[in-house]
Amino acid sequence: MQNDSQPILSVRNLKTNFFTDEGVVRAVDGATFDVHLGQTLGIVGESGCGKSVTALSILRIVPRPGRIVDGEITLRRETENGQSQDVALTSLGENSREMRSIRGAEIALVFQEPMTSLSPVHTIGNQIIGAARLHRQISKQEAREMVIELLGLVGIPRAESAVDSYPMQLSGGMRQRALIALALSCDPRVLIADEPTTALDVTTQAQILDLLRSLQDQKGMAIMLITHNMGVIAEMADQVVVMYLGRVVEEGPVNAVFGESKHPYTQSLLRSIPSIHSTPKVQLPTITGTIPHPYNRPAGCPFHPRCPDVIPGVCDKHEPELHTVGDEHLVSCFLYHPVPEAGS
Amino acid sequence: MDNDQVLLEVKGLQKFFPIRKGFWQRAVGQVRAVDGLNFHIYKGETFGIVGESGCGKTTASRCIVRALQPSAGEIHFRVDDGEMTDIANLSRDELQPLRRHMQMIFQDPFSSLNPRMTLFDIIGEPLLVNGVTDRRQRVERVEELLALVGLRPEFLQRFPHAFSGGQRQRIGIARALALNPSLIVADEPVSALDVSVQAQILNLLLELQERLGLTYLFVAHDLSVVKHICDRVAVMYVGRVVETAETQQLFESPKHPYTEALLSAVPLPDPTLRSQRIILEGEVADPANPPSGCYFHPRCRYAVDLCRERTPELEEVAPGHAVSCHRALELDLAGTLDAPVPQTAHS
Amino acid sequence: MTIEQSVEVGQEQITVDSEERIFVAGQMQLMWWRFRKHRVAVAATVIVAAFYVVVLGADFFAYTDPESTEAYRSLMPPQPVRFFDDGRLSPHVYAVSGKRDLRTFKRVYEADPDQKIRLRLFARGYKYDFLGFIPSDLHLFGVVGARVDESLFFLGTDSLGRDVWSRLIFATRTSLTIGLVAVALSLVLGVILGGISGFYGGVADNIIQRLIEILRSIPTIPLWMGLAAAVPREWSVEQVYFAITIVIALRGWTGLAREVRGRFLSLREEDFVTAAELAGCSRKRIIFRHMVPSFQSHIIATVTLSLPAMILAETALSFLGLGLRPPAISWGVMLQQAQNVETVALSPWLLLPAIPVVVVILAFNFMGDGLRDAADPYGI
Incomplete structure (x- = not known):
């Protein structure tokens, strides 16, 4: 782990709320993590945990009525003289020139649904050329050659002809590859992949994960992988952030989070997944109840009503903070964390 | 297992969908969605069908x-421990008395419940149309079913929108159980649910099987789930079974290269097990225009000329283990159970 | 995208944790709650309702017989109503006397400020049968101490000296009911033919779809012209009225039929329909217990949205002289008088019937939009 080096992207205490008629939804509530070049950060959680809103917040494309209300997102950019400079994305306007120059060029996004993120009426090639020429001063011919090279790089066979095909002419896996090529067209240093393989089959998923890994080896970019699939995270991530109802409950190196998970949520979640190696036909340990709706988020630790180790009078009253429990391993749980003084 | 009674036997099942084009919607081809399926299910077991999307x-x-x-084939089903009946070509009216013995659990907990009916109407409907016209009797039975699937009987008058995905899936299970069926066909019953809810539903299915002696046909794409719940498994690829065996045997020593690749592709929730995966080349074959010979040959790393020319038959290579591969006996394929059982999340 | 997923999950769970009444609320109840949030649609509904109140009580809201004509008060401009007299609230109008301008041969009218005619609410007037069977002579307003048809010309008169206000009220009745009848007719046709098309598919579907395409490809105005020309001259007002509704409905059902067919096609694939099939439900039960209730709210919305088209069709037809003809009164018939530039220039009040047309069409559209949004179970 080269975590002593400076992170390329650092998120501190990010809070994004949705102001709806029914009330305020705290979609992301104090997310803190770093993304390093050449590494993969996995963000894992179930529906409503805020993992996608985190990605949208970083790109500053949170849809209304959502808004970042607090926190800092800092991106390290290379300046022209080779120096690096920290840019606070939270202080930029959503549509400012600088934000637009970062979106796509420095931080690119790969969506879950490859069909809806590509325009059905333009060829793959034209879409990627358009995106590339938005950020780079290159001629159409140069761009086209670059795109063919890119399509080859992401493993699309016969790239010379694929460049002129429409998204509907490609299969799901190929569309996802095209989408990755689109994201890579401006050579981003951070690639955010939001459930990139959820819509795909197992064997295609394996292909795409393999592709992401080899691209990272070649380009040295940072990948932020957002998924609900613990298996994908275990397979891909170097660092893991586990979220529950907008809050980071545990984060750390992948081996620590999976091997010595500390938070009761992470522990129960991992235990409840049937594994190829677990004993068949026995009752699985489960987490009781269902995920509450963000409108009715429980007070204190949001997990306390479902938590097997709940401390009455503490977990339902106070919100735990992230505390170090090991080498770069943080947990927000009162089991590992001094209980705040009453009344504070 | 072989001594047990066979509850369902499927022979040469085919289902083709015509591809229609033009002003008069003439059929110009067909999608061979299911292309000659053979398997049988014993009473009281869980039989799994796994495969990727589009495999049929x-x-x-x-x-x-x-x-x-079905377009062709036979489906023999045993009703009340009696004789086997071929239900493949029965008419609507002939099917009516047999329906109650086989019910289905659906994948999507949202579209499987009529949003305009209360729980009582949803779960009670199978009873009503099968002759339980007394309302009080139905109320009693529905309350009993709700309790059975872990929901409170007071929920009777609520509408489905009051429930979460996992709870809706329980409602769907209660409806399927209403008529005391012997066979339950579960089509991806947990794949639309959150991870923490999946385990709850799997537990419920196992518990119900034990208590009611149910037989399951469990359709899924998630191999870990299949491994956990099934006694025997059939792997499908482009409308055909490529391999079928007892679960343990299939996972330990797969005999078909596709099974091997499928097993290897599953990401395991354990970072210490990151291994060299078998990455299949190319795409799943198009069932409207399948390749010659063995449908898997264009992606198979063991393919020989024979595979391109002749379609392999599903043949038994060991007792209860059938494979459709020309090279089934010569290949030494890797299973998933070779790796040491790791210690995941410590308790 | 996952954002949508979380919102959807959110919607499902908000109900879980809210009050019990939401759990046991049916779809119609939920639809009403969603509709209530749509303020413009609610306001539009109030307006539409107000118009239909006028339809029901046309005789009550009119103050003179719409047919009573007098040449000596033709083309009288709208008469201003004065609300205050010496600082006291006392609505009145000035008496009007007309004479012919001998240079232009145009009748000019002069108000006499000394002769004040008081207005009152719930005055007695001409006799009529309220709702067709309650004899009455009560009207919303009238005048004190004078004949109402000689003194009150709220919105002026037309070229035959008939009171525009009273005629407008009766025109509203005709125009709004002709829309309803036409919609009811196309609803029946649309649901039956669309249902057959969607449920059975195959040859029936093919034939019905081609028929719809053919009907939709015929230009509307010539089709109407042809059909309206076929209506015999000697038919009574009622007969023409029904002939015109049929003419309008003949094309109106096609959109509805497509909607219904689409619903059937998508519902056939719904898992809950398969579940009902597996439970052993009869075809009839599947259609009427599962499928029809699932799209009836959409049908209500579609119907609401197609009503203004029907009303406009009638207005356009009558305006062109192809639809209703005098002595029937409808908005189109009234506007027919304002066909030439001269009339519009000299007597602009004859264009007044255009205002209720615009208001009602807008109100129906807003209401329909609101209903459509409310009928969408995934809307918030």
């Missing part, structure tokens, strides 16, 4: 419960 597993399951009319 859902179509097959819908043909078996006769939500679809």
